Amino acid sequence: MELELLKKRLERERAARKQAESILEQKAAELYEANSQLVALNENLEEEIKLRSKELSDSELRYRRLVEQASDIFFNIDDTGRFTYMNATGVHRFGYDNEEIVGHYFSEFVPDSHKKDLILHYALFMSSDRIADYKEFPIKSKTGEVFWMGQNVNRLNDDSSKPYFSAVARDISKQKILKDELELARQAAVKAQKAEKQFLANMSHEIRTPLNAIIGMSHLINDTPLSEEQGEYVDILISSTGILKNLISDILDMSKIDAGTLVLQEKEFSIEKDIKSLVRSFLHKSKDKAVTYRYEVDPKIKNEIITDQQLLNQVLLNLYSNGDKFTESGSVSLTVNIVSETVTNLNLLFSVEDTGIGIDKKEVTTVFDEFKQANKEIRSKYGGTGLGLSISKKLLNLMGSDIKLESIPGEGSNFYFELSVKKGRLLEDAKAVDKEADLTGYQGQSRMILVVEDNKLNVKYLTRLLEKWSIDFVVKSNGREAVDFCEDNFPDLILMDLQMPVMDGFEATQIIRKMDNANAYIPIIALTASTFLSKKQMAEQVGMTDFLSKPFTPDQLNTKLRIYLENSPSEVVQLNNSRFSDKLDTGYLQSAYGDDAAYSLEIFETYMEIIDDEISTLKQVLMESDDGLKNHLHKIKPIFTMVGLSHISEIVKHAEQSYSDKDNESVTSQCHKVIEETSASLPIILAEIKRLKTIV
């Protein structure tokens, strides 16, 4: 039994061993297979690693070449400020060997003058939140040569999060020199521009002062008895100096606008009054043209307007003069209409329309260019600088508007623009206030003007005009004298030159304004040849009331006096304008002689000298009844008109007509009528001569 069991056990163990061997054999085969796979896998991996390594080293080489061969300087600096790397370009530029740079402080290569700056700059950079920075520093190379390096520095962190700096830099010495040169050139240009402005200012003053004298003297010569030839020369002299004055003003205006020194200065004024005086000035100017000068202001304008009066007037005067210049017959009209209105603002349409030669369509745009006129023929026929319209356009642009033009050649032109202005006082209120001021200010006082001027020519020009207008005056030749005078005397107005010896007009005005007497409020009008706004602003600041640019015409002075002496000088002017008897044709006389009393007196006296002879001759030829009558009627017809006896000229005209119609009876009766009317009008003519003599 025991044996049997043992035998069984042995058999089982043998079976188990065989089973184990077969399992192990199978496992070994599996292992072998797995191993072969592993080897293959390993080979693949090695291949892969080789490939990757090559790619990596290629890419590294590419970047290294990029950095090493770049024309810019690349370097790294650690957090202590020492170079850890610099590319070949940098090493070459610094002039040292690589070992002399890497491991050394950046500050060692910077000249002593900039060491502190460098250390401070990068200390600040490190403590800031910024990660990038640009700064320029001088570098001292091994040869001792100093060059400027502009460097873009980035702050980075290495693997152990320690900060370091990576920089791309370049030698900017050339740019630096160029920049310095440019700065010098810029400063020189600014200086030159200043000098140019100064030159303009000086030229303005230097040219205007003698020109003022020439214009003034020309007017004075014209007031003296002249031969026909001399009169003609003086006319040319006056018109030429006028042209010269306008040309200089235009050029100065243009340079002021271009320099941007023109500042808008708003004023409150009545547009109707303004335009009225502008258009009126033309009535006197054009005697020999059949042109009607008209203006029309929208009656719906109930307020004074607030805008730059001086600039607006300049534009309107330019446009109106322009219309007048190119119109031989017909009319020049200035109209102002409301386009739209708000509570505070008015949008006004200004329009200057003439019946002149007009402008061709293709020339419409060029007329606004500087120094350009419609065409060459226009220039040779009408003259001018070609600046007027250009200045007008620029001034309007400055005021936020723009000029427009519609024109038909041969029929006329219409220049128009819209301008937005603020509303001022109601016109009625303004009038009431003005009247009140007149009453309290000047009532009952004698008119006396203090002229403060050192230039003898100007003094003569001014005083002759004042004498002519019967205005009393006192002349002082500097500010000091004027101040002394004002201590105890009370003129009605002061005309004050700005530049004078001893004490200038600014200082004198300031002292007068502080006086305890009525002179503290007296109107002071500044006189200067400078057209620069800064002078005007200074004048306003020291308390001057108004400003008159030299050279000025009698009309311009008259206008100012009229404004500030209101009732008194306007009476003088009024007297001059309506001095002719109502029984005479004042319209004709006004247009023929204007304010020139001496001239009209001369004509009236000549009339008295010849009229007896002419009437005797008429009586004689009336008897002879041949062509002598016809010729004589024709000869005497204009004589009566010249002294304002237009109605007698009309009778002569009728007589001529009747003569042509062979109506002898009518001729005779009309001739007798002429003789009667002539003797009847003698007292009027004599009274007129007497009156004129008191004025002249």
Place this chain on the structure above:
Amino acid sequence: MKGIVFTEFLDMVEEKFGYAMVDDLIENSDLSSKGIYTAVGTYHHSEIVTLLTNLSDKSKIDAETLLKSFGEYLFETFLKQYPQFFAAHDDAFSFLESIDSHIHVEVQKLYPEATLPKFVTHISEDKVMSMIYQSERKMASLAEGLIHKSLLHYNDNCKIEKTLINEDGSEVKFTISRLAK
């Protein structure tokens, strides 16, 4: 089931009851392996159940007690053959924790076809360890024997409580509490 379980089981039977009992078990159990086992082989799980049931019948000892004893026997074999797993730990809790997280992971690598029980462990405040046994083999008593011997090996004075979470024994919770030394 891994061959080592069968060879060790029969070794234990021989040691405790003699080879006659081994022969008796093999002869009287219907085993497809004919009782020929080797440690490197793999055999059907039902065979160990048959052998265990038959041993219980013949020895009049209940199966759970036999299984627990087998666990204790198996521990010694493991300790002899795989000392490195035990040397890596200083205390029982740490070792028991490593069974599921480390030892079984390694076994699975070596024998991909093996079906191993799952242990979910939790230690609270170094005093109490809960160890949940999860297996369709329903051999928690074998695990209990192994745990018991492990505690003895590390000289850890502990009390083991066994709670059935699932009636059929496929999920059993062991609560191992450290006692004052």
